[in-house]
Amino acid sequence: MTSDPRVFLTLDLGAATTAAALIGRLQGQWRLLGSLAMPATSDPEPMLDLLLARLREASPQIVEELAIPARASAIGRLVARTAPRGLLAVLAPTNARRDSLAAAADRAGWRVRPASLEHGDLLKLVDAALAPGVDAALIGCADPPLGDERRRLEELNLVADAIAERRPGLPLVLSGAVAASGGQSGTTESNAEAAPARPAPERLFAPAPNAGDPPGAPLTIFLGGLRARPDDGRQGIAQATKSLAAVVDRRVEALEIGLDGGLRAAAWPSAGEPSGAGSLASESAAAALFPPEPDEATVDAVLAWSTLPLDRTRLRDRLRELRFRPWADAQGDGALLRLAAARVAVSRLIDATPAISALPPADLVVATGGVWSSGPAPAIALALADIRRRSGAAQLAIDHARLLGPLGTLDDDGERRQLIDDLLDEVLLPVGSVVVAQGLKGGRPIGRIAVRSDGRSQERELVPGGLEIVDVPPGQLASAELEFREPVTVGTRGRKFGIEVSGGLAGLIVDLRDVPLRLPEGSDRRRDQLAEWQRSLWPDLEA
Amino acid sequence: MTGPIGHPASGNNGTGGGVAMANGLGLVTARPLVQRSPTLRFPLSMADTVRVAPGQTISAGILLADRLRDPLVEETGRRRREEAGDSPLLSAGQRTWLLSGGQREPLESPISGIVRSADTATGLVVEAAADSLAGVLAIGGPSRGRLEIATGADGELRPAALDVGRSGSILVVGSRVEAETLTRARAMGVRGVVVAALSGKDLRDFEASERRQRASVHQLAPFAVLVLDGVLRRRIASPVMELLASLEGNEVAIVGDPPQLLFRRVESVPTPPADWVRVASGPMAGREGRWAGPAGPRRFGAAVHLEAGFVRFDDGPPTPVPLADLERFV
Numbered sequence: 001m002t003s004d005p006r007v008f009l010t011l012d013l014g015a016a017t018t019a020a021a022l023i024g025r026l027q028g029q030w031r032l033l034g035s036l037a038m039p040a041t042s043d044p045e046p047m048l049d050l051l052l053a054r055l056r057e058a059s060p061q062i063v064e065e066l067a068i069p070a071r072a073s074a075i076g077r078l079v080a081r082t083a084p085r086g087l088l089a090v091l092a093p094t095n096a097r098r099d100s101l102a103a104a105a106d107r108a109g110w111r112v113r114p115a116s117l118e119h120g121d122l123l124k125l126v127d128a129a130l131a132p133g134v135d136a137a138l139i140g141c142a143d144p145p146l147g148d149e150r151r152r153l154e155e156l157n158l159v160a161d162a163i164a165e166r167r168p169g170l171p172l173v174l175s176g177a178v179a180a181s182g183g184q185s186g187t188t189e190s191n192a193e194a195a196p197a198r199p200a201p202e203r204l205f206a207p208a209p210n211a212g213d214p215p216g217a218p219l220t221i222f223l224g225g226l227r228a229r230p231d232d233g234r235q236g237i238a239q240a241t242k243s244l245a246a247v248v249d250r251r252v253e254a255l256e257i258g259l260d261g262g263l264r265a266a267a268w269p270s271a272g273e274p275s276g277a278g279s280l281a282s283e284s285a286a287a288a289l290f291p292p293e294p295d296e297a298t299v300d301a302v303l304a305w306s307t308l309p310l311d312r313t314r315l316r317d318r319l320r321e322l323r324f325r326p327w328a329d330a331q332g333d334g335a336l337l338r339l340a341a342a343r344v345a346v347s348r349l350i351d352a353t354p355a356i357s358a359l360p361p362a363d364l365v366v367a368t369g370g371v372w373s374s375g376p377a378p379a380i381a382l383a384l385a386d387i388r389r390r391s392g393a394a395q396l397a398i399d400h401a402r403l404l405g406p407l408g409t410l411d412d413d414g415e416r417r418q419l420i421d422d423l424l425d426e427v428l429l430p431v432g433s434v435v436v437a438q439g440l441k442g443g444r445p446i447g448r449i450a451v452r453s454d455g456r457s458q459e460r461e462l463v464p465g466g467l468e469i470v471d472v473p474p475g476q477l478a479s480a481e482l483e484f485r486e487p488v489t490v491g492t493r494g495r496k497f498g499i500e501v502s503g504g505l506a507g508l509i510v511d512l513r514d515v516p517l518r519l520p521e522g523s524d525r526r527r528d529q530l531a532e533w534q535r536s537l538w539p540d541l542e543a
Numbered sequence: 544m545t546g547p548i549g550h551p552a553s554g555n556n557g558t559g560g561g562v563a564m565a566n567g568l569g570l571v572t573a574r575p576l577v578q579r580s581p582t583l584r585f586p587l588s589m590a591d592t593v594r595v596a597p598g599q600t601i602s603a604g605i606l607l608a609d610r611l612r613d614p615l616v617e618e619t620g621r622r623r624r625e626e627a628g629d630s631p632l633l634s635a636g637q638r639t640w641l642l643s644g645g646q647r648e649p650l651e652s653p654i655s656g657i658v659r660s661a662d663t664a665t666g667l668v669v670e671a672a673a674d675s676l677a678g679v680l681a682i683g684g685p686s687r688g689r690l691e692i693a694t695g696a697d698g699e700l701r702p703a704a705l706d707v708g709r710s711g712s713i714l715v716v717g718s719r720v721e722a723e724t725l726t727r728a729r730a731m732g733v734r735g736v737v738v739a740a741l742s743g744k745d746l747r748d749f750e751a752s753e754r755r756q757r758a759s760v761h762q763l764a765p766f767a768v769l770v771l772d773g774v775l776r777r778r779i780a781s782p783v784m785e786l787l788a789s790l791e792g793n794e795v796a797i798v799g800d801p802p803q804l805l806f807r808r809v810e811s812v813p814t815p816p817a818d819w820v821r822v823a824s825g826p827m828a829g830r831e832g833r834w835a836g837p838a839g840p841r842r843f844g845a846a847v848h849l850e851a852g853f854v855r856f857d858d859g860p861p862t863p864v865p866l867a868d869l870e871r872f873v
Contacts, residue, residue, distance in 0.1 A: 042866070046569030050570060123616045123632060127588050132586060154635070158635055158640075162632075324773045325773065328867065331865065
């Protein structure tokens with residue numbers, strides 16, 4: 001990519017969205033010259049040519065200065081791919097162990113096909129691993145094995161032998177006591193005559209699912225390494241988040257929601273790290289925007305966040321349709337439905353990543369992924385505020401040009417940091433800041449906020465249960481002073497708080513709703529309540 | 544609306560030609576109308592007995608594999624001894640596990656072709672000597688029969704319209720179909736249904752009916768449903784309908800992986816004009832017209848900004864439509 005020092009393209013090839021951006025070096029600094037996002041079914045080449053055509057029309061002098069070729073095919077590219085997730089057959093002696101192995105694999109970014117000897121036989125386990133599309137098999141139990149597991153250890157070893165014989169090229173990951181025994185029964189005789197002609201099976205020995213703190217963490221790291229690809233978009237986002245934390249010298253959290261899963265990455269400045277930042281990242285298929293077959297829980301969850309008067313059958317049909325065509329009907333009701341599904345996905349991502357939730361809250365939260373491409377930024381801010389219920393202040397931003405994934409694929413940490421530093425104001429679309437206060441009581445005014453920026457002051461009364469929106473334009477810093485009659489929690493407990501906030505398209509959102517958020521039980525009242533909050537940040541919804 | 548087909552082109556090169564790329568049309572998702580010699584996969588279980596070998600040429604109706612219904616694994620011992628005809632799955636030392644499980648069901652080839660692979664790990668992979676029309680989902684199958692157009696592109700077939708006269712056919716039933724119609728179709732000896740959309744409720748009801756049928760002792764005749772577009776009701780695209788009409792009366796087959804309708808190789812495919820586009824989703828779903836150029840980012844309902852293109856429907860003025868809602872046929 002950097003062989004041409006003056007201009008390059010980035011491509012983020014996701015399961016649902018292809019995002020492209022054009023980056024050029026102007027006056028010694030990298031700048032974003034344009035970006036586009038389209039359905040992944042579109043041919044990227046015409047899209048890139050359109051990007052160039054728009055730049056030629058808007059700024060022919062930049063095209064001339066950078067000597068940008070007429071066709072996109074002549075420009076170097078930085079490509080990240082987030083699809084598809086590999087499929088891992090997870091085979092275990094008991095249902096409980098199956099679930100713990102599956103959770104570790106999910107956090108490592110695998111799709112999982114689980115099976116256990118408790119509710120299946122040898123055939124079901126072997127068939128699960130041999131099914132078309134399976135990229136690897138994980139066979140595991142605790143080390144030392146629990147009572148139920150010890151009884152089935154020999155059968156697990158037989159399963160490992162049977163898989164290795166019938167599909168020699170399949171990576172076979174042995175974990176816990178199965179790894180300790182080598183995953184071999186040693187006496188398997190089936191199809192013995194065919195064995196010498198086949199290549200040796202690839203057996204990999206992984207940490208036990210009960211090892212580490214929290215248990216399963218080393219196994220997750222091992223499984224993550226197994227599917228690592230240099231152009232992996234999600235790993236790229238994790239790397240870029242780390243560089244971003246080092247550049248802005250603040251705690252950063254990235255929430256990526258994709259068609260097949262999501263990523264949550266947290267990073268914080270750390271002088272002790274060679275990259276200048278520490279980080280923790282975890283993926284989950286449970287955070288898929290539109291799961292392949294929406295179950296009852298998914299339908300219920302989306303319905304709970306939806307302001308559309310849809311019945312369960314109709315909602316399920318729309319979600320299934322969106323699985324086939326994730327970009328379909330992105331306007332009107334479709335936009336509302338997407339953001340309801342995105343809330344569910346973010347909520348599941350947060351639930352699936354407790355280790356990140358246990359970290360101190362982030363100063364900057366970055367939303368990335370195709371679902372955020374077309375919705376109005378203030379509506380996205382509300383969606384994030386609805387789900388991230390942590391008291392304190394945070395700045396919200398959107399990776400609108402989907403640059404974090406491609407930039408994160410750069411091997412050179414210094415080069416990545418330099419690019420992010422140069423592009424900082426353009427990589428992140430400033431949505432605004434959100435201040436969440438916890439521990440508020442009563443329905444009458446309980447305090448005031450005064451926001452000063454650019455020589456003017458705005459004051460508001462604070463009423464529990466609602467949102468106060470204060471206009472702070474993008475690029476502006478403001479000082480907010482909150483004063484409550486009773487002590488509350490805004491990061492720390494107290495009555496008076498002085499916070500410096502950044503502006504954005506949604507301004508400053510003072511969130512005085514419950515933590516965690518409580519919604520009315522009745523569907524009509526719940527929809528009315530959600531619509532009321534939505535109207536304050538999405539006033540032209542009916543347009 | 545009149546269909547877009549002027550006259551059959553000589554073949555279909557799958558690119559849409561230079562015209563398709565002009566004026567921003569390349570930004571619209573291209574949907575192949577016909578796929579040549581598709582590769583099909585039939586999943587296999589270790590309990591299945593494969594009857595063909597890689598490299599073997601097969602014709603429609605040939606036995607590909609015997610599938611064991613409800614396979615069980617039993618360990619030999621005092622209660623269960625190995626008998627003639629038993630199929631050992633695994634053995635370790637003195638212990639042996641046998642496969643057993645009632646009836647076997649034949650898996651017949653729905654089409655001619657060449658077997659490329661035949662093991663449990665990859666499934667039975669066949670390179671079809673046929674062309675195909677892709678769908679988004681297939682249920683049941685594989686199945687083959689004579690293609691019959693039962694309704695128009697936006698029609699809906701009612702159960703009462705089905706009788707034994709349609710036995711052995713694969714029916715094209717328009718924009719949607721109910722589970723009750725599918726169940727009756729199977730009972731009347733129909734071999735398959737091709738439809739634009741199938742709702743989730745009808746899919747679940749039909750699958751439940753299939754499970755009940757399969758739980759009975761009797762072997763079921765093959766039956767398959769091919770869904771062309773998705774879940775929400777819409778008319779079958781006119782280029783697809785023209786293709787299906789040109790195949791009426793011919794032997795076709797429905798397969799599930801990938802979901803496709805297979806038919807004899809055709810020399811010429813009725814091809815729509817290169818600038819013909821269809822609204823595949825959104826408020827105007829199902830409408831078709833001519834591409835009139837890119838419209839740039841546009842504001843649509845709920846203040847959402849989307850890349851758009853102009854489409855001229857019938858003789859009306861150019862209408863902006865989100866690019867993501869459009870498709871063209873190549």
